[in-house]
Amino acid sequence: MVEFSKALVTHETTIPGVVLFDLPVHGDNRGWFKENWQREKMLALGLPDFGPVQNNISFNESAGTTRGIHAEPWDKFVSVATGRIFGAWVDLREGPSFGTVFTAELDPSQAIFIPRGVGNAFQTLEDNTAYTYLVNDHWSADAQGQYTFLNLADESAAIQWPIPLEDAELSDKDRAHPRLADVVPMAPKKTLVLGADGQLGRALREVYAGDPSVEFAGRNEFDLCDAASYERNWKNYSAVINAAAYTGVDAAETAEGRKAAWRINVSAVARLARVAVENRLTLVHVSSDYVFDGTAESHTEDEEFSPLGVYGQTKAAGDAVVSVVPKHYIVRTSWVIGDGRNFVTTMAGLAGRGIAPSVVDDQVGRLTFTVDLAAGIRHLLDTGAPYGTYNLSNAGGPSSWADVAARVFELAGRSRADVTGISTADYFRDKAGTAPRPLNNSFDLGKIQAAGFTPAQYADRLPAYVSGVLNAEA
Template identity: 70%
Template sequence: MGPTFSKPLAARETPIPGVVLFDLPVHGDNRGWFKENWQRAKMTTAGLPDFGPVQNNISFNETAGTTRGIHAEPWDKFISVATGRVFGAWVDLREGPSFGAAFTAELDPSTAIFVPRGVGNAFQTLEDGTAYTYLVNDHWSADVQDQYVFLNLADETAAIPWPIPLTDAELSAKDRAHPRLAEVTPLVQRKTLVIGADGQLGRALRAALADHPSVEFAVRQDLDLLGELDSARPWAAYDTIINAAAYTAVDAAETPAGRAVAWAVNVTGVGALARVAGAHRLTLVHVSSDYVFDGSRDLHKEAEPFSPLGVYGQTKAAGDAIAAMVPRHYILRTSWVIGEGDNFVRTMAGLAGRGIKPRVVNDQVGRLTFTVDLADAILHLLATGAPYGTYNISSDGEPQSWADIAADVYALCGRDRNDVTGVSTEEYFAGKHAAPRPLQSTLDLTKLKATGFVPELSSERLKSYVESLRAPRTG
């Protein structure tokens, strides 16, 4: 029995999340047949994940009834048949709600299937001389032996309807001895590594991900070690790196010492992360800044060309360009970040509490970005599988000047808004060593909102934040 000829390339979903069955076009005549077993452009367009195969394996089976599996491995596979036919069976052995879900299908040269990491795979040959071929996207390593999961072919819960009874099939002793589903430890999710976990965003991510055992937090200094960690850390166990580390001392970056540190952290460090993410097919989440623009436009869209005014902005723009080279990347461009730690709002609330009447810049306009929204936006993009790329993120609402925001803080602290005096940037920094600053920092949120994420209004976030600062500490 030969393959079905001239089927159009098509993808079919299965009951197991991420497992996709494909119809492959096979072209034949009296001489035999030909097919494109792997064609990246066509197949990714049809729905195959761009999973980056690095190895092609073939299993030749002498006789019908040869049965292999059920094996779940720490990499993705794209499986097809070169000659003959197989009955394939797949069982989800990943940690999660679909654990134990099963799916079966017959494969011949006109059919293929994508099997993600952690889904158990098995097959039984239906013809003599069957060649079973598969692409994988990682090389075997002793570091990942503990990430293999096995299930007995005769498991009663999966209840695979083998065409040839297992009592009559050709099995290995190892496959006969694999455990039942009740005894299987599911393959855990890949890990997420958060770099810069001691900063304002890092602390927000700690709060949001505190109950997730698959998340690791690294303090900022670890950024310098990533070059050494590349060979030592088992990156096959990771899926995502969130880079919450940055050098943000805008004025100090204009000094010789500060310039060197800014480039080391914001550019060289990002390069190390990008190298790791690219080599191991990880998703890199990187946080950018409104300082990559000169502030000459009223509203900044994601595709606006870089035009930084100072060293800090130059390093952030360079870091963005590097991060964008990673195939799987999210760059979140922010403005005026407020979270747990030293920041403008905390400073203004402190001045209000001491009865000080400050002079605050009134010709720089933008929106605050509260780290709770920034952290939630990152997790939203990752969870929904939004298209990779750059997204603007700030709190929502009408743009304001720094002086407007300071007046709001004073009012929320029970002080008179008129205690805040607005001055121009030129007046404020007269006689001071300061970096140039963009006057217009308002970010267009249209692209982010199109993914289903709508940030909270800045006014509401500011009210809650100031109230938390004024609340008495306990413990």
């Protein structure tokens, strides 16, 4: 008998991600009514926004009909329309909870959310039971090859079926499924890193080293400007990290550079955004301090765009595109230093060759070491931080480029006085075709810190980095 007037509440289970719901059912002498799935209310209680695209109904004439244990490559929201079932769920995903079992009896006043890779089975306890489920991917014959199965009589799971299996109605296929010891666990969905051969890409390779669920693609493996690169089975992915970009600040001011910057930083990003929306992926996109004009003393995440040059304009446009993806992280950074050619390696080279450079002293900001940028990106994904834009540079008091250069010279055994400060206007006075630069590039880091990630002080990172550069050149 259906229990009426329960409150909508959730119950945690022994399997991570499997959530049992009590559903309010309203009844009278005519029958009953319930909101079987109500997105807004259930999201507020912690149900993932899983995006169902198909609704299925299994009608079972006789008590004792038993189906499963099937783990599909999609999420399911299971409920009973009429009758009553004994449900059994077994975690068949890779990881420490593999083999964990949860069982419960369900009537129309209950429902349960089953994540991808958790084996699902049920046994009807009444005649004429209708079992319904929403799924967030369309069933296809091809998808069956991605299923994982477990035998209903597996001794390790030791499910106590109310009606013994020898007396139940089973299919021959369900009788033939493997025991737990022979089950190949379902692998997690993948994270795809694009631009994996750049400075940030190489740092992401390090921070995800040994993780088989992360796939890396350089330009040879995934050309952002080639439509053919986007033709893949995106259902196997959960996230894309876009570490690729056109970064030629001055070259973007030329006719060809302008086209290339818009093609890579905007048009390609729009394609990625479309893929993310259509496949419910999390899109991580790396932004730049150049989306601002540098007049604010400290840039916050909600500051309005005010780019000065073409490069900044394309990065701002890319940010605007990504911002409409429901599951996105825009990670805004500045003065990136990693494995590759950059300002610090250039200054270290000049120091080693005995050159005394003039370096601009009115552009102020913080260095961002790719080891911290990559770690921050992973932190956002691993912790499921709220989606949105995050500033991420290293911490510490802002410095000018000339200050950084002087410190590099000092670490290289040269005098700080060998670096001469010069204004941006004077430095570029006789240099045609250069892009305008924002003078203040400092970020407010409060939001990323509130999300649980505190970047290292850039002054603490610099000595070891410079030492590594000098040793590599020796």
